[in-house]
Amino acid sequence: MPLTRRSVMDAAAARFGWRRAYGTTTEVDALLTEQSETAYTASASHAELATAKNHDALAVQPGVLDVRGRILADVLYLEGVLTGARNRGLPSEVIERLEDVVDHGHELTVLLADAVRATAAAHTAGR
Incomplete structure (x- = not known):
């Protein structure tokens, strides 16, 4: 399906709070x-902007906190998806992949929390 048509369909679905599902691996x-x-494409300038903006360890903290919050919210959402998949008896391959994603997501939030703590520790040590 052409990108323009898919984008219009996705936009229309989103307006009603729906999300499209794709039935083939090709899609x-x-x-x-x-x-x-x-x-x-969007991240091409991130390194340049981050270099200019993140002049010390504490300046990094807000962005890392934001990312952790978004990932944590998404992981908790995916835990609900996983519970629903289990309750509905979806194929074991789907359940196993969702378990992997949820586990990895929680690990990522722990690593991000450690990075946030490191920014505060570096700031304190630099005083």
């Missing part, structure tokens, strides 16, 4: 590729 792969390209 999923195309969407995943599109997401990656969009993210990498």
